[in-house]
Amino acid sequence: MIGAAAMAFTDTLLTETDATLVMVDRRPRPGGHWNDAYPFVRLHSAATFYGVNSAPLGEGRIDRVGWNSGHLELSSGAAICGYFDDVMRHRFLASGRVTFLPSHEYGPGGFATSRLTGSRTILHARRRIVDGTHADTRLPSTHPPSFPIAPSVRLVTPDALPGITRPATDFVIIGGGKTAIDCVLWLLEQDLPPERIFWIRPRDSWFYNRKRMQPQSDVAAGTIEQYVIDMESARDAKNIDDLFRKLETKNALLRIDPEVTPTMFHCATVTEAELSQLRRVRNVIRKGRVTAIEPDRIMLEHGEIPTGRETVHVHCAASGVPVRPTEPVFQHGRIVLQFIQHCWPTFSAAAIALLDARRSDDAVRNRLAVPVRMADRPIDWLRGELASRENEALWFAEPDLAEWSAGARVDGFTRLFLAAEKSPDPALRDLVSRLEAASGPGIARIRALLEAAGGTDYMERSAGSAQNGV
Template identity: 40%
Template sequence: MHLSTDYLVVGAGLSGLAFADSLITHDPEAELVVVDRRTQPGGHWADVYPFVRLHSPSAYYGVDSMPLGSNRIDVDGPNAGLYERATATELQTYFADVVEKLAATGRVRVLLGHENLDDGHLRDLATGEVHELEVRRRVVDAGYLEVSVPATHTPSFDIADDASFVPVHLLGDHVESSSYTVLGAGKTGVDAVLWLLDHDVDPERIRWVRPREAWFMDRARFQPLDLAVDSLEGFAADAHAGATAKDQDDLLGLLEDAGRLTRLDPTIPATMWRGAMLNDHELQRARTVTDVVRLGRVRRLERDRIVLDQGEVPTGGALHIDCTAHGLRNAPPTPIFADGRIVLQQVRHKTPPYNAALLGFVEAKRDDDETKNRLCPPNHYTVGVDEWARTVARTWRTEGSWRTEPDLQAWVAGTRLNLLASLPQHLGSERAQQALARYVGHVGDAVANLERIAAGS
């Protein structure tokens, strides 16, 4: 079979689908083929642990043209007072609906269970059949920052054959253990702890191996729609901290005091920041687990002991739960637009669907790669808190360069993927006016000061 298309999008996960959705919306002539090795769309959402939810609200996740959820504020449960967050099952259904919607345009063909051979051919992984593919314009790499999840990653430590071990996505099959040890300090580790607590496991039966402490963001300050002023106040606090901080330590202190960053143990310096969100309910519950091992990374798991960088501890017969997958790949930034190729990366920090849709808009509306790369410089994916200053400054400097791009500004204001899209409806309130004045008054100085701090760190 011979195929011909304007764009080949390699990856039918969130970024690939959000880019495709945006591109065909703003370029009415474009034709796309989207290919993915998986047999269902949604990328890593096809492989996640069953009890995972979005850590951010559904209202600004997904693709631009199709809402996710019902924009409902939860009235009870651990997320009460905040906008709903989709479950893994809801997201899997959503991405299947997105693919159906794209295919219905007649301009997008999604080939699941296929791989791109990088030589003008695709292979059907079920039959082995190879198809010729002519790409008239660009290949779009939607997997450059491909997510690593527990179900698909290989642990970085050795595991003895007789060790009691389970990846987190299979935790539900092992709930009868007498005790548990959670391996991993990030959001997945928190989710595993909360799942155990929700299933009536006493905190004293849980040990938590945390090689380093992580900073988390307060989900209550990243809310859309009717709660957008709360988010604006949060960004104003960021700008104030960025403009006034003397150095890296002072910056972190100001952000923690303002509630922008939080950590499980305030007495232990936190060095990891991947942008994960918790609310106060989750934070307080996770803190009930007090048996925390801080001896570095796990090197080997045996039946009766855990060997770590800085020592070892007995297993005590516990079931060990692997929560050590890294999330987004820490790949070096590379120009997004190049001859015959687009490499999807973040422009605004920590907002993957927004970034992918933004790049689809810019590809459709600008003619030359020099302009496109000027408007959309890649913003490095962060793992350490020392990178907060650099990545936030890069976001604000980039967004500042859009002031002379009215169509781009209009897209930003109108996309449902923009956390603050509803803000104009609330600017009549005194709270909003005060927050806006505080943000505008500090953001210019913050960019320069954060760049200075980033250079020093």
């Protein structure tokens, strides 16, 4: 699957080596799940550090209108697909070192089978197979509901929302993840009264405050402050609940309903303006997951609610990025692309390619690239912070890797900290000093909190029982 991670890996490998590559994708063009996404989808983090390292995405502008106003621009799904198509054509294929097999399935025995003609191509990797499917995103448009639906029920996926031509009495949003949030915000943008939206939200989520995830020098203070808040809150936390209270009090983490304790965390971001809009929807149903939709009622795990023939039900309950057990990145004859920095897919993939190019021993490579499992529950915030900071410490102890990070577009944050250290602004230098003072105690406290919660065993059990999307 040639999604963002595979593209970022290939781009860095082309820069660092003289390798040749064959890229196989079941879709007709690169971009992975972005090709299947709904038309109003946008990145939920800044475009400036998404994509491949060699080519900028977007213009680095600050939005001046809308609910993202004051923050770095968020590229649309269409723009991202066009970007990856350009990278494939003008960077990868033009290099003469990349062969692209679109609309092909890669299967046992090393065969790439065309989905159009059925012809098979045998592929022999001189070095390794690179597996980019570990974080294969599942969307409503490609993964139908797991519950039965009566034939007369109006049920659509998010990509069909803009094409609705028959008016609806109301809308039921099914799911509590980022897709559901996008659909609610889109409906509100169309001036739909919030009382006509019913939101089945089995799990509430913690969100990053996008204001504090801005990798650009003119908005650097809020970004550096996020790291300071994370470490100082961890250092001073009495327990895990106290940690999340501190993070929320300082607006580092946000939730929609202040009266409901979130049980989900998927690395998503929102602005405070978006949060204000989401809170306008008061018809929130918390009776578990949908088990069936009948013509006059929606059956849930813990009850039912009425519905009607002119109600549009929006399926946002696909599992998103599956939570899978991690495995070594570098294996015999194989590289498995995974996060090695919490919530950073393209940086992680590019960094893995760099290690493949600059280190010759797999034991050394794996020591510098310990996988971070995809987040699902709030405790995964702690696990991700711990693993990321430990990876970062190892990485920055290697001069060539540290130098690469400082100049890498897909990093985005390292250069902010380096610039802040030399800044004439005393407020920025003070933030850096506070971070240096809090990081050691903060990481030690996160480790202690995890151990008190059951340590590694607890985290692996949470992966086995995770339910994404809703």
